[in-house]
Amino acid sequence: MTRSAGARSAHRRPAVTKLGDPRGLVGWLFVAPALVFYAVFVLRPTVLTFQYSLYEWNGIGASTWVGLANYGKVFTDPDLSDSLVNAFQLIVFFSAIPVVLGLAIAATIRRIAASRLALVARTVLFLPQVIPLVAAGIAWSWLLASTGVINQLLSIIGLGGVTRAWLGDFATALPAVGMIGAWVLLGLCTLLLLAGMSKIDPALYEAARLDGAGPWREFVSITVPSLRQEIAVCVTVTVIAALSSFDIIYIATQGGPGNTTMVPGLQIFYLAFSEREVGMASALAVVLMVLVIACALPIQWFAKDGNR
Amino acid sequence: MARRVRPGRSGAALVIAMGTLTAACAAPGGNSPQPQATSASSMSAAPTCGSAPIKLNGYFEAGFPLPKALTTEFTKQHPNVTWDIREDQFAVITQNAPRVLADNPPDLMRLPQVSELVKDNLLKNLDGYATAFGWDKWPASQLEQLRLGPGGRPRGEGSLYALGLNFSMTGVFYNKKLAAQVGMSTPPTTLAELDHVLDKAKNAGITPIVQFNGGATGGLAFPLQNLMASYGPAGPVNDWIFQKPGATIDTPSNLRATQHLEKWIKAGYFPKDVNALDYATMMSRFIDGQGLFMFNGDWESGNLDKQMPGNVGFSLMPPAQQGGKLAAMSAPLTFGIAANAKNADCAAFFLNWVATDQRARDIGVEVGGSRPMGPAEAYMPAVAADKVTASTLAAGADIAEDNGAMDFIANATGAIYAKSWTPQLQKLVAGQQTPQELLKTVQADYAGQLEGN
Numbered sequence: 070m071t072r073s074a075g076a077r078s079a080h081r082r083p084a085v086t087k088l089g090d091p092r093g094l095v096g097w098l099f100v101a102p103a104l105v106f107y108a109v110f111v112l113r114p115t116v117l118t119f120q121y122s123l124y125e126w127n128g129i130g131a132s133t134w135v136g137l138a139n140y141g142k143v144f145t146d147p148d149l150s151d152s153l154v155n156a157f158q159l160i161v162f163f164s165a166i167p168v169v170l171g172l173a174i175a176a177t178i179r180r181i182a183a184s185r186l187a188l189v190a191r192t193v194l195f196l197p198q199v200i201p202l203v204a205a206g207i208a209w210s211w212l213l214a215s216t217g218v219i220n221q222l223l224s225i226i227g228l229g230g231v232t233r234a235w236l237g238d239f240a241t242a243l244p245a246v247g248m249i250g251a252w253v254l255l256g257l258c259t260l261l262l263l264a265g266m267s268k269i270d271p272a273l274y275e276a277a278r279l280d281g282a283g284p285w286r287e288f289v290s291i292t293v294p295s296l297r298q299e300i301a302v303c304v305t306v307t308v309i310a311a312l313s314s315f316d317i318i319y320i321a322t323q324g325g326p327g328n329t330t331m332v333p334g335l336q337i338f339y340l341a342f343s344e345r346e347v348g349m350a351s352a353l354a355v356v357l358m359v360l361v362i363a364c365a366l367p368i369q370w371f372a373k374d375g376n377r
Numbered sequence: 378m379a380r381r382v383r384p385g386r387s388g389a390a391l392v393i394a395m396g397t398l399t400a401a402c403a404a405p406g407g408n409s410p411q412p413q414a415t416s417a418s419s420m421s422a423a424p425t426c427g428s429a430p431i432k433l434n435g436y437f438e439a440g441f442p443l444p445k446a447l448t449t450e451f452t453k454q455h456p457n458v459t460w461d462i463r464e465d466q467f468a469v470i471t472q473n474a475p476r477v478l479a480d481n482p483p484d485l486m487r488l489p490q491v492s493e494l495v496k497d498n499l500l501k502n503l504d505g506y507a508t509a510f511g512w513d514k515w516p517a518s519q520l521e522q523l524r525l526g527p528g529g530r531p532r533g534e535g536s537l538y539a540l541g542l543n544f545s546m547t548g549v550f551y552n553k554k555l556a557a558q559v560g561m562s563t564p565p566t567t568l569a570e571l572d573h574v575l576d577k578a579k580n581a582g583i584t585p586i587v588q589f590n591g592g593a594t595g596g597l598a599f600p601l602q603n604l605m606a607s608y609g610p611a612g613p614v615n616d617w618i619f620q621k622p623g624a625t626i627d628t629p630s631n632l633r634a635t636q637h638l639e640k641w642i643k644a645g646y647f648p649k650d651v652n653a654l655d656y657a658t659m660m661s662r663f664i665d666g667q668g669l670f671m672f673n674g675d676w677e678s679g680n681l682d683k684q685m686p687g688n689v690g691f692s693l694m695p696p697a698q699q700g701g702k703l704a705a706m707s708a709p710l711t712f713g714i715a716a717n718a719k720n721a722d723c724a725a726f727f728l729n730w731v732a733t734d735q736r737a738r739d740i741g742v743e744v745g746g747s748r749p750m751g752p753a754e755a756y757m758p759a760v761a762a763d764k765v766t767a768s769t770l771a772a773g774a775d776i777a778e779d780n781g782a783m784d785f786i787a788n789a790t791g792a793i794y795a796k797s798w799t800p801q802l803q804k805l806v807a808g809q810q811t812p813q814e815l816l817k818t819v820q821a822d823y824a825g826q827l828e829g830n
Contacts, residue, residue, distance in 0.1 A: 132406040326803035
C-alpha cells in the first residue's frame with residue numbers, strides 16, 4: 070500500500086477544489102453540528118485540562134505558571150501514585166473476572182440456548198446494565214455491611230469467623246469494590262460474547278465433533294479464537310472502566326478506609342473540589358488519559374490484527 | 378482507499394476546532410471580584426428590606442430544616458420579601474462554594490470553612506453591618522470564629538465575614554436506660570470516671586460508644602477533639618484551626634489525647650465496623666438503643682427528643698482532672714453574603730432579625746436545637762427540663778463561662794478533614810498508625826496545605 074509522495078500530493082489538489090462543490094458543502098452542513106459539539110465539549114476541555122496542568126491554580130484566583138512540576142508530583146507523591154496502583158489492581162476485578170466468567174457463562178447459555186433457563190439467565194445477567202451505578206453502589210454497600218446479607222449468609226453456612234465490614238476493612242475494601250465492578254460488567258461481557266457466538270458457523274462445530282473433539286476442545290479451538298474481536302471489545306471497555314472508575318467507589322467507600330480504595334478518578338475530584346488544586350488535578354487527569362490510551366490502543370491493535 | 382484521505386477538509390475541521398480553543402491562550406483565573414467592604418460611615422441608618430417586593434436568593438444545606446423555617450417566618454412578618462432557595466448536601470456546598478459565589482452570587486449562603494473564600498474576595502465584609510446593627514456589642518466569643526485577617530488568615534481576629542444562625546456545640550449523648558443498666562445515674566465528672574463506665578458497658582455486652590468513621594468523614598475526630606479538650610486548654614487548638622503563625626497540632630497534651638483514643642479503640646469501646654459506619658447509620662443505631670454513648674452535636678437535640686423521648690441525656694466531655702475547665706467543639710452555623718450579592722442589605726437585615734426577633738429565637742431553639750446568637754441579655758426561650766435540648770442549652774452556658782469554645786479541628790483548612798484526619802483516624806483504628814505519627818502526619822499535611830494557598 071505504499072505510495073510515493075508525488076502520488077499523495079497529486080491527490081491533494083482535487084480534494085481542495087472539491088470544497089467548492091455544493092454537494093460537499095451539504096455534507097459539511099450535516100457534519101457541522103456534531104463537529105461543533107465535539108470541538109466545544111471534547112476537544113476544548115481536553116486542551117484546557119492540559120493547559121491548567123501547567124499552572125498552580127485554585128480555580129478562582131490568579132494562577133502561577135509551574136511548567137511540568139505538577140506532573141513530577143503525580144509520580145512522586147505516594148498518595149497520587151498509590152491511587153494509580155489501585156486502579157491497575159482493579160483491572161483484575163473489572164476486566165479479568167467478567168471476561169473469563171463471561172466466556173464460561175456465554176458458552177453454557179449457548180449450549181442450553183433452547184431452554185427457558187437461558188432466557189432467564191440472560192435477563193438476570195444483563196440487569197446490572199440497566200441499574201444506575203450509584204444505585205448498584207448503594208445496594209452493595211448494604212449487602213456488604215457488617216449486618217448485611219453477605220455476612221448473614223456466611224454465618225448460616227458456618228463461616229461466621231470470616232464475617233467483617235467488607236468495605237471498612239483495610240484488607241478487603243479494594244477487593245470488595247472490585248467485586249461490585251465485576252458484578253456490574255459481567256452481564257455486558259456475557260451478552261457481547263453470546264452475540265459473537267451466534268455468528269460462529271455451526272459447520273465448524275460439526276466438523277470438530279466429527280474429528281472427535283469434546284466440549285472443551287470445541288471451546289478452546291473454535292469458540293475462543295472466533296470471539297477474538299468480541300473479547301477485545303470486552304477487555305477494552307472493562308479496562309477503561311477500571312482505570313477511570315469513580316461512581317462505584319465514591320458511593321461505596323469514598324476512597325477509604327485510609328486511602329485503600331483511592332483511585333485516580335476520585336483523587337482528581339478531591340484535588341479539584343476539596344483541595345482546590347486545579348493544576349494538580351488536571352495533571353493527574355492528563356496522566357490518567359495517557360494511561361487509558363496506552364492500555365486501550367494495544368488491545369485495539371490486537372483485535373484488528375486478528376481480523377486480517 | 379486513498380480517496381478516504383481528504384486533507385483539505387481535515388484542515389478545515391482543524392481550523393474550526395482550533396477556533397474554539399483560542400480561549401485557552403490566556404493564563405487561567407484572576408477574574409475574581411474585588412473586595413467590597415461595607416463601610417459603617419456610608420450607612421446613615423441600619424439597612425432594611427424596604428417595602429418594595431424583593432426576592433432573596435438563598436443557598437442552604439439539605440436536611441436541616443432551621444433556615445427554611447426561619448425564612449418562612451420572616452416572609453410572614455415582612456410580606457414584601459420572598460425567597461428563591463436552592464438546597465444541597467453540605468459536601469456539595471463545600472465543593473461548589475467558590476464557583477457559586479463567583480458566578481451566581483447568592484444573597485445568603487450556608488458556608489463551609491471560609492478562609493479560602495475570603496482570600497479570593499468572594500465574601501462580603503460585614504464590618505459596616507456589624508456597626509450599624511450593633512453586632513459588635515454582642516459577646517465577642519460569638520463572632521470570633523467568623524473574623525478573619527486580611528487575605529483570610531489568621532482567623533479569630535480582624536473583619537467580620539459571616540454570621541451564625543445559631544451556635545452549635547458538641548459533647549456526649551447517652552442512652553439513659555443503658556446508663557442505668559451499668560449503674561451510671563449521673564454523667565461522669567472526670568475522664569477516669571468515663572473510662573470506668575465505658576469498661577462496665579463493655580463487660581455488660583453493651584457497645585460503649587457508637588461512632589461513625591467511614592468514607593471521607595472520620596467521625597472519630599469528635600471523640601478525639603473532646604479528649605484534646607479534656608487534656609489541654611482550648612486556646613492552642615483554636616490557634617491551629619485559625620491558622621495562626623507557628624501553631625501546631627502536634628503538642629504533648631494532644632498526643633496524650635490521641636493515645637487515650639487509641640486506648641479506647643484497643644479496648645473495643647467502638648463498634649468493630651466503625652470504619653464502615655456513616656453518620657446516618659450511627660444515628661439509627663444510637664436511636665435503636667445499640668450503644669451507650671455517642672459523640673455528636675446539639676443539632677440532633679430536637680431530633681433525639683422526638684425519636685427517644687425522655688431516654689437521652691447530654692453532657693459535656695469531662696475534664697481529665699476533677700474540677701478542670703470545660704471545653705467543647707462549638708461553632709456558629711455559618712451563613713455569609715456573597716461579595717456581589719444583589720440584595721446584601723436585606724440579607725444582613727434578615728441575619729440581624731434571626732438573632733433579635735423573639736419568634737425567630739424560639740424557632741432557633743425548637744427547630745435548630747442550639748443557642749441563638751445575639752446580645753447577652755437577649756430573650757431566651759424556655760425549654761422543658763426533661764428534654765435533652767434543655768441540657769444542651771445549659772451546657773452552652775457552661776462553655777461560655779469557661780471560655781471553652783473551640784472550632785472543629787476538621788475546619789482548619791478546606792481539605793484537612795477528607796484528606797488527612799479521616800484516613801489517619803481510619804488507620805489508627807486498623808492499627809496501622811501510631812498516635813505520634815498521626816499527629817506528625819496531620820501537621821505536615823496542614824503545613825503543606827497552607828503553603829499551597
